[in-house]
Amino acid sequence: MKIERPDPNLPRGVQAFLFDAAERRRKAEDSVVRRLQEAGLREVILPVLDFADPYAGVTAEGDERVYRFLDRQGNTLSLRADFTPMAARVIAPRLGTLSGPVSLFYRGDVVRDEETGVGRRREFAQVGAERYGDGRPEADGEMLALALSCLGDIPAARLRLTLGWAGLLERLLVAVAPALAKGGGSGLADAVAAARARHVTQLEALLRASGAAEAAAVQVARALLVGFEPGSQLFRPPVLAGPSAELARAAALARSARPGLPVVVDLADAPQAPYYTGLTFSVDAASGGGTIAGGGRYDGLLARFGTATPALGFCIGLETLGAGTEAGEEAVRPLRIAVGKGRLLSKALEALRAGGASFGEPDGRRLLVPATDGAFELLLLKDDDVPTYVAHGGADLGIVGSDRVAESGEDVTSPVELPFGTCRLSLIGRAGEPFRPNGQPVRVGTKYRRLAARYFDERKIAHEIVPLAGSVELAAALKLTDVVVDLIESGSTMAANGLAEIETILPSCATLILGRASLVARRAEIAEFVERLRAHVGKAKAS
Numbered sequence: 001m002k003i004e005r006p007d008p009n010l011p012r013g014v015q016a017f018l019f020d021a022a023e024r025r026r027k028a029e030d031s032v033v034r035r036l037q038e039a040g041l042r043e044v045i046l047p048v049l050d051f052a053d054p055y056a057g058v059t060a061e062g063d064e065r066v067y068r069f070l071d072r073q074g075n076t077l078s079l080r081a082d083f084t085p086m087a088a089r090v091i092a093p094r095l096g097t098l099s100g101p102v103s104l105f106y107r108g109d110v111v112r113d114e115e116t117g118v119g120r121r122r123e124f125a126q127v128g129a130e131r132y133g134d135g136r137p138e139a140d141g142e143m144l145a146l147a148l149s150c151l152g153d154i155p156a157a158r159l160r161l162t163l164g165w166a167g168l169l170e171r172l173l174v175a176v177a178p179a180l181a182k183g184g185g186s187g188l189a190d191a192v193a194a195a196r197a198r199h200v201t202q203l204e205a206l207l208r209a210s211g212a213a214e215a216a217a218v219q220v221a222r223a224l225l226v227g228f229e230p231g232s233q234l235f236r237p238p239v240l241a242g243p244s245a246e247l248a249r250a251a252a253l254a255r256s257a258r259p260g261l262p263v264v265v266d267l268a269d270a271p272q273a274p275y276y277t278g279l280t281f282s283v284d285a286a287s288g289g290g291t292i293a294g295g296g297r298y299d300g301l302l303a304r305f306g307t308a309t310p311a312l313g314f315c316i317g318l319e320t321l322g323a324g325t326e327a328g329e330e331a332v333r334p335l336r337i338a339v340g341k342g343r344l345l346s347k348a349l350e351a352l353r354a355g356g357a358s359f360g361e362p363d364g365r366r367l368l369v370p371a372t373d374g375a376f377e378l379l380l381l382k383d384d385d386v387p388t389y390v391a392h393g394g395a396d397l398g399i400v401g402s403d404r405v406a407e408s409g410e411d412v413t414s415p416v417e418l419p420f421g422t423c424r425l426s427l428i429g430r431a432g433e434p435f436r437p438n439g440q441p442v443r444v445g446t447k448y449r450r451l452a453a454r455y456f457d458e459r460k461i462a463h464e465i466v467p468l469a470g471s472v473e474l475a476a477a478l479k480l481t482d483v484v485v486d487l488i489e490s491g492s493t494m495a496a497n498g499l500a501e502i503e504t505i506l507p508s509c510a511t512l513i514l515g516r517a518s519l520v521a522r523r524a525e526i527a528e529f530v531e532r533l534r535a536h537v538g539k540a541k542a543s
Contacts, residue, residue, distance in 0.1 A: 013114055013122030028322040029107060032127045032150045036105040039146055041129055044104050046086050052078035058085045060273035065112040081112045083128045084313060092305035101133040119392060128315035135310035137246060140279045140297055141253040147293050147314040148258050153325045156258040160520045163250055164270025164280040165243045169195060175237045176220055177210035195268045198224045198413035201534060225527035227264035250279055275301040284520045285324035292320045335376050335525055338395035340383030344510050347420040348399040355533035387412055396518035403508035407448050412513040415530050419540050421510030423489040430476055431500040437461050445475030446485035455505050473497045
């Protein structure tokens with residue numbers, strides 16, 4: 001009898017640590033724990049399993065990523081997805097029996113149902129620290145200094161500290177353009193979304209349209225890339241003065257605690273956990289290995305669990321800490337820009353040259369092309385691969401259609417929309433045949449599987465995706481599928497095949513995209529290049 005070999009793979013996003021890898025992780029853990037113990041913190045051991053209801057709406061990564069299941073008694077339980085709410089739930093009822101502020105630390109794993117993607121883990125080893133009952137402004141700086149001391153095995157110059165303040169971005173935008181808060185706040189929501197996505201040009205336009213002064217709109221938009229200066233005129237309004245002073249103090253303290261540490265205030269990159277109420281911070285490695293530590297103040301969380309008291313804390317990821325500790329100094333490479341080899345290539349090269357990247361014409365053989373001055377590299381890829389390379393650090397910037405960005409699901413931002421490659425992603429059917437789903441699954445031919453599925457899911461229409469790589473329109477024309485989801489540029493191909501547009505799903509154009517890791521590591525270079533490219537786009541639109 002033939003015995004089938006078991007699948008050697010673990011579930012996606014989960015890994016085992018053997019021998020050297022296990023030693024590296026324990027070494028990183030022991031280093032952090034030793035420093036926390038030396039600072040006087042005491043350890044608590046938290047359960048990996050709890051009832052689900054207490055954590056609804058307060059998990060840092062969102063309720064949709066929490067693993068839930070029913071036990072034999074019918075109780076809904078969840079696996080630990082975020083240490084901070086669990087520590088608050090366990091400690092809050094016991095604070096009355098403890099004297100003075102309480103400082104503690106914990107260690108263990110959290111698990112989250114992350115979306116499928118390159119390098120996206122679902123299990124994370126962490127060490128965290130919390131302090132309850134200390135509302136002093138100085139406590140924020142003390143906790144930040146403690147977090148930085150726990151990263152003492154990594155040279156300060158190889159770290160990047162990003163400071164933020166919960167809710168301050170919204171307050172700043174309203175202070176600059178009060179009209180954003182009118183009409184139910186939809187304008188403010190649009191502006192915040194544009195800022196977090198670093199749509200520099202879009203945010204500047206929104207602020208101007210809402211009455212912001214020209215100089216203020218330009219300054220806020222530029223700060224999305226270079227960072228915000230707490231001492232600038234932008235923060236003079238009284239509603240902003242207190243947080244800006246605390247941010248300036250935290251930056252000075254961090255530079256004093258770790259001389260040579262690069263520090264930036266980035267209100268668009270503040271951690272998005274729903275419980276934060278004040279100062280927030282994150283620490284990354286310059287090598288782009290990911291966020292090593294993050295935390296902040298969350299004065300409202302413990303009240304949810306029965307005891308209203310101020311609180312603050314941080315968490316350190318052991319895998320990223322271990323990788324950052326072992327990483328050596330990396331040679332500075334040219335700024336790398338990925339471009340698809342498809343229909344946008346010639347226009348993209350024109351735009352890059354206008355932005356100062358002196359590329360010659362590709363010869364069709366080399367996929368990595370240096371600029372003539374050595375300051376840039378051109379990475380030639382298939383269009384679909386550009387967002388992945390940018391998101392994971394294979395390239396610093398990219399130019400690709402916004403439809404490909406949306407389909408990829410990758411975590412990239414889009415500072416500048418470019419004035420070419422305009423088209424739309426649409427639902428297309430046979431001309432003269434009305435689209436009337438009758439309960440049977442609609443067969444949908446497309447290479448945009450994610451966007452097509454989302455479109456039909458949102459409309460509660462049963463469907464079956466038929467994956468196609470090319471000649472998508474023919475699938476509907478030859479009745480292989482009922483409809484197709486594809487790009488329309490001029491509409492001539494669609495009409496020539498007896499097809500008609502049913503509905504536009506989303507507009508698309510060429511866009512410059514940016515990965516967070518590259519922005520953190522190379523902020524000044526990227527900001528300078530983006531400004532030059534924006535100036536070119538502005539001139540092109542004016543003419």
